[in-house]
Amino acid sequence: MPIADKKLGEGTYAVVYLGHLKADPKRLVAIKKMKVNTAEWRDGLTMDAIREVKYLQELSHPNIIALHAVFSSKNQNLNLVLEYLPLGDLEMLIKDVDGIRYGTAEVKAWMGMLGRAVWFCHENFILHRDIKPNNLFIAADGEVKLADFGLARSFADPYRIMSHQVITRWYRPPELLLGARHYAGTVDVWSMGTVFAELILRRPFLAGQTDVEQLELICQWIGTPVEENWPGVSKLADYIRFDKGNIQPIRGKEFFLSTFGTAGPVGVDLLMSMLALDPRKRSTSRQVLEHKWWTSEPRPTAKEHLPKKG
Numbered sequence: 356m357p358i359a360d361k362k363l364g365e366g367t368y369a370v371v372y373l374g375h376l377k378a379d380p381k382r383l384v385a386i387k388k389m390k391v392n393t394a395e396w397r398d399g400l401t402m403d404a405i406r407e408v409k410y411l412q413e414l415s416h417p418n419i420i421a422l423h424a425v426f427s428s429k430n431q432n433l434n435l436v437l438e439y440l441p442l443g444d445l446e447m448l449i450k451d452v453d454g455i456r457y458g459t460a461e462v463k464a465w466m467g468m469l470g471r472a473v474w475f476c477h478e479n480f481i482l483h484r485d486i487k488p489n490n491l492f493i494a495a496d497g498e499v500k501l502a503d504f505g506l507a508r509s510f511a512d513p514y515r516i517m518s519h520q521v522i523t524r525w526y527r528p529p530e531l532l533l534g535a536r537h538y539a540g541t542v543d544v545w546s547m548g549t550v551f552a553e554l555i556l557r558r559p560f561l562a563g564q565t566d567v568e569q570l571e572l573i574c575q576w577i578g579t580p581v582e583e584n585w586p587g588v589s590k591l592a593d594y595i596r597f598d599k600g601n602i603q604p605i606r607g608k609e610f611f612l613s614t615f616g617t618a619g620p621v622g623v624d625l626l627m628s629m630l631a632l633d634p635r636k637r638s639t640s641r642q643v644l645e646h647k648w649w650t651s652e653p654r655p656t657a658k659e660h661l662p663k664k665g
């Protein structure tokens with residue numbers, strides 16, 4: 356059982372403490388106490404949820420935060436004992452425009468680590484469903500660690516109806532905004548694409564203030580989802596009949612090059628394949644890793660040379 360020493364921070368669903376293992380006091384850990392008095396958790400904290408979190412303990416990968424243990428304390432509170440990662444996250448680096456400089460080689464290194472983490476989740480039948488820069492922690496050795504599997508669910512059963520109110524809005528793919536109930540690993544690939552774009556722009560790419568505005572931004576920057584470019588889209592539960600006069604065609608390579616040109620034409624090709632509107636045309640996480648961008652110039656920066664919070 357770990358011992359909690361001091362509070363590290365607080366999020367919507369949890370309070371996080373720094374702690375250490377009783378058996379090994381030098382071994383620091385982060386103890387995440389899920390807030391049990393929020394309605395969602397009271398309803399959601401079933402044995403199923405606990406079993407799923409337990410499953411995450413078995414996911415061992417250099418780019419996935421280690422979950423050392425799961426235990427419940429009084430009031431059936433759920434506690435996660437996680438790898439302690441004090442150097443902040445990718446969002447902090449992106450935002451620190453004056454303090455931190457980086458280029459395509461660094462973006463390639465970070466995206467490569469994210470890509471491997473997501474591929475590994477999918478290989479193990481787990482969807483992350485909340486990929487965003489502030490869930491990507493930076494470890495002392497420069498490694499990016501995908502964290503916050505609070506929403507992660509196994510997708511082994513393709514017929515299971517899933518909630519579409521997942522993924523922070525800016526990183527949410529069009530199929531979820533349109534109410535799709537059956538979806539695949541490609542939801543995470545879209546989120547990865549928006550993180551890729553944000554790393555290049557150094558600001559969130561599609562930052563809608565409401566779900567409707569989020570869809571409008573997708574139409575404007577990627578294209579309007581219609582039957583011609585996405586067969587079956589009009590059958591989705593929340594499909595909006597877009598005004599015929601206002602349909603934006605799918606943006607071509609020239610358009611992406613004008614905004615994301617620093618990634619080079621091969622990088623832009625990968626970005627576009629992650630941001631395909633129709634999830635069936637979008638790259639899978641395996642295809643992402645097979646892309647030629649990783650082996651083309653510039654080579655990704657070695658992790659020990661990546662910028663870190665000062």
Ligand code: ADP
Binds near residue numbers: 364368370439489
């Ligand atoms: P949020 O995702 O809303 O930031 P979390 O509940 O995940 O909320 O975390 C709250 C804060 O606790 C984070 O902002 C971070 O500062 C800190 N934190 C979370 N997990 C860790 C960890 N594994 N190691 C170090 N600090 C952490």
